[in-house]
Amino acid sequence: QVQLVESGGGLVQAGGSLRLSCAASGRTVSSKTMAWFRQAPGKEREFVSLISWSGSNTYYANSVKGRFTISRDNAKKTVYVQMNDLKPEDTAVYYCAVQKNGVIFPSELPFDYTNWGQGTQVTVSS
Numbered sequence: 001q002v003q004l005v006e007s008g009g010g011l012v013q014a015g016g017s018l019r020l021s022c023a024a025s026g027r028t029v030s031s032k033t034m035a036w037f038r039q040a041p042g043k044e045r046e047f048v049s050l051i052s053w054s055g056s057n058t059y060y061a062n063s064v065k066g067r068f069t070i071s072r073d074n075a076k077k078t079v080y081v082q083m084n085d086l087k088p089e090d091t092a093v094y095y096c097a098v099q100k101n102g103v104i105f106p107s108e109l110p111f112d113y114t115n116w117g118q119g120t121q122v123t124v125s126s
Helices: none
Strands: 002-007 010-013 018-026 034-039 046-051 058-060 068-073 078-083 092-099 120-125
Touching (some): 018 092, 046 068, 046 078, 058 068
Antiparallel strands (some): 018 078, 034 046, 068 078
């Protein structure tokens, strides 16, 4: 079993930056596609970004493209997302997850992911 723990969230002014981390424990995730999702109050969970097991392929939601950068360090079993030029609409709880076996890469659907972490709150003030 894999456990994921997100960290790095906080309160930041619009235009600021944060770096979120997702640390994995238990079984290795080095061969797995990993993704970040977010969920704002009253809204459905939405895709943010994903990264292939090697880190050579990344995908972003249009809303964050050019501002967010996903990366991973398999030796540390950690996935990161660097978030720059944050906007109030980026306010949400951010979650990381592991893509399920058998899912065709890439997938932006929450249903195709498992081992969700507890999330970390990001709040961007205007």
